[in-house]
Amino acid sequence: EAQVTQNPRYLITVTGKKLTVTCSQNMNHEYMSWYRQDPGLGLRQIYYSMNVEVTDKGDVPEGYKVSRKEKRNFPLILESPSPNQTSLYFCASSLRPKSEKLFFGSGTQLSVL
Amino acid sequence: AQSVTQLGSHVSVSEGALVLLRCNYSSSVPPYLFWYVQYPNQGLQLLLKYTSAATLVKGINGFEAEFKKSETSFHLTKPSAHMSDAAEYFCAVTLYGQNFVFGPGTRLSVLP
Numbered sequence: 001e002a003q004v005t006q007n008p009r010y011l012i013t014v015t016g017k018k019l020t021v022t023c024s025q026n027m028n029h030e031y032m033s034w035y036r037q038d039p040g041l042g043l044r045q046i047y048y049s050m051n052v053e054v055t056d057k058g059d060v061p062e063g064y065k066v067s068r069k070e071k072r073n074f075p076l077i078l079e080s081p082s083p084n085q086t087s088l089y090f091c092a093s094s095l096r097p098k099s100e101k102l103f104f105g106s107g108t109q110l111s112v113l
Numbered sequence: 114a115q116s117v118t119q120l121g122s123h124v125s126v127s128e129g130a131l132v133l134l135r136c137n138y139s140s141s142v143p144p145y146l147f148w149y150v151q152y153p154n155q156g157l158q159l160l161l162k163y164t165s166a167a168t169l170v171k172g173i174n175g176f177e178a179e180f181k182k183s184e185t186s187f188h189l190t191k192p193s194a195h196m197s198d199a200a201e202y203f204c205a206v207t208l209y210g211q212n213f214v215f216g217p218g219t220r221l222s223v224l225p
Contacts, residue, residue: 031210033213035213035215040122040217041217042117042119042203042216042217042218043203043205043215045212045213045214045215048212048213050211056211058212058213059212059214090156092156092157094210096210097210098145098164098207098210099145099162099164101147101159101162102147102149102157102159102213104156105156106154106155107155107156
């Protein structure tokens with residue numbers, strides 16, 4: 001089954017403790033991206049990747065890192081989480097992002113205390 | 114820079130009534146436009162997309178949207194609402210398929 005898998009589904013952590021949210025897709029998509037969803041703000045793009053070893057900032061990249069060492073995986077790294085990064089995070093992938101749909105993962109609800 | 118506005122954070126309609134969800138965009142060049150739906154505790158699913166072909170686009174579940182360049186709009190409609198349409202709807206825009214900008218969303222409630 002074609003899917004984007006995110007882990008974990010829920011995560012509670014404390015300020016400053018490094019964490020990684022994993023994202024994996026099984027569709028051989030070149031394009032992958034990360035978003036955060038906050039009430040009243042919709043989804044805001046954090047980072048995107050057009051291919052392996054190619055990443056670029058979205059609209060809200062501060063406090064986040066990503067890597068794309070292999071096509072299927074695109075982890076989101078928070079080196080020193082802060083409470084304002086409490087949010088619902090989504091990973092997405094696409095074969096042709098201009099004309100084809102984004103496949104979204106089920107989301108990761110992160111709480112930073 | 115691109116931006117998307119969705120008028121009305123919450124829209125309520127009666128079952129069987131017309132659904133109209135508004136989306137306006139700001140872009141320096143004609144963009145690619147999308148409508149996504151999000152059901153509770155799920156990711157987003159594509160409803161329909163405009164990719165510079167026909168201006169009236171038909172999507173899944175009876176939804177359609179019309180691209181109006183002069184009004185910079187891409188409103189979503191459905192002739193007759195069903196209870197299962199209750200969800201949050203997001204309009205999104207991209208110029209080159211790299212940076213995506215989503216609107217703030219409209220929550221649709223369908224009343225019996």
